[in-house]
Amino acid sequence: MDLRRLRYFVAVAEARSVGKAAERLRMAQPPLSVQIRKLEAEVGAPLFRRGTRGMDLTEAGQALLVRASEALALAADGIEAARAVASGRRGRLSVGYMFVLANAMLPRLIPELRRSVPGVDLDFAELSASTREARVLDRSVTVALCMPAINHPEIQVARIGAQRLMLAMPTSSPLARLSSVPMARLHGRPLIALPHPDHGPASSAVVPLLRRHQVVMPIASRVETVHSAMSLVLAGEGFAILPACAQLGAPRGIVFRPLRDATDSLDIAVCWRRDAQSPLIRTFLKCAERVVAGL
Amino acid sequence: MDLRRLRYFVAVAEARSVGKAAERLRMAQPPLSVQIRKLEAEVGAPLFRRGTRGMDLTEAGQALLVRASEALALAADGIEAARAVASGRRGRLSVGYMFVLANAMLPRLIPELRRSVPGVDLDFAELSASTREARVLDRSVTVALCMPAINHPEIQVARIGAQRLMLAMPTSSPLARLSSVPMARLHGRPLIALPHPDHGPASSAVVPLLRRHQVVMPIASRVETVHSAMSLVLAGEGFAILPACAQLGAPRGIVFRPLRDATDSLDIAVCWRRDAQSPLIRTFLKCAERVVAGL
């Protein structure tokens, strides 16, 4: 059973005439007549009553007509839907994000996305440092907002901004009275350390920073997430060196201060599978860049 | 866009491999590969990700898959529905009946039909003597249960039975005491006359019957329907000569008696358009015959 036959059939049924339908289909009348008869042979029953003034559907023809029209529309819709998905006008976008970026970015990113790609189903998921790479690779998220970027040959990275590192401490700390904290004042103070997912147990940016300034901070605790770090800071367990945007998720009782004479920063990056390159991802990237630009 | 392409596409998507799908479709792998690429060209975007271990749908491919499967199913269902209608397993049957037959036949005919053609939408309409022919011709009823048959070149008739003519009179009439009424006793009594739809104003069977027995009955009233006739009989306006089955619709106060030495009867017939010949009508005919046989 061929879709063209059904298309012809619908045309003839609507025109109630082979000749008229042939004209509308821009083809000759005889081949159309032949196709209709082939369809009837396939069904095994007449679909039209041939009158002297054209053709008229039989009951069997009417039964076929409704379904054939629907099938035609569905097939056309399928092609169109595939195009829309390929072009990024429709589809599904699963956005992974790391907690540090959530408070700074999501409130502006989500409306921006809904505006930019209104036909797309959006879905958001927090990523942990340890699983984010796997979530991108197995496509359970389409794109990931990361800090810092994922480093993997199959994953493509676009750096869309950076956040200065700041010192996080309890409001009660004596250092909190300074508007910015000299690196030297950190020497000897306890550090709440975050692992870096790629390069071992300590944050990739913090370790070189301390080394460069010849500051030694004993590691008071190792934690997995930024909010664990902030909890421990609030509890007075030590100091954390965190990207500026973490302030927005910080509980009362914690203050952030810039580090004097240290401009080190962590990259904000969008990461996705290299083979999933698509217009939708490009659009997402644009949105994320706009949001970061407004921070 | 061709339905075969969509079928191929679905097969490849389900098999997640061109080779496997080709096997299932009993064709060689290369032409299938070509068809898939043609479909992708038509859509304007890749539908599969080619990996080293087979093919995998892209998001656009997934969007197409759901609709393509549905379209396929609908097309197949359409063909099947047309066959079902043509074979009489499904469809619509509009049954017209004349009032005289309603009480005798419908209570047994309707369940019989529902059992015989469970997939068919049944619909019943009472026919008047004056419009029944037009209702068959314009297809507003598919078949008509008539008494007597319609006489028209475009209408086919199947006689399925007959009903003896009987005398209908008020219970109070002196003739009601007889178990059967000799024709001669009718002479001079008032007649409630029914028109015959084809042959003028008087019932085609009653006029010859009276003439043959040389009985003259003055016409007290002319009525259009059997129940009008019975109303007038009940009112004492006169006698009616009606088919036996009319008894079942008769109100209290009317009795029917056979006519002694007169076996005249009226035909029960099924009538339908000659060009609407169908298995469904044949099935209907069988049912109607069975019902009449059990009267």
Add this chain to the structure above:
DNA sequence: GCCAACCCATACGTTTTTGGTATGCCAATG
């Protein structure tokens, strides 16, 4: 009552499309 017009069906040659076979290319695997 015959002829013209209309419409669908059939026949046949041409073109387009599709399927098969042979083969190439690439990546993963042992």
Add this chain to the structure above:
DNA sequence: CATTGGCATACCAAAAACGTATGGGTTGGC
């Protein structure tokens, strides 16, 4: 490094569809 598994390409043969020419039946006008 060779082998295997899987998709893509090339080329040829077969099938299907389209167009032109034509037949046949019915309607409607003169």
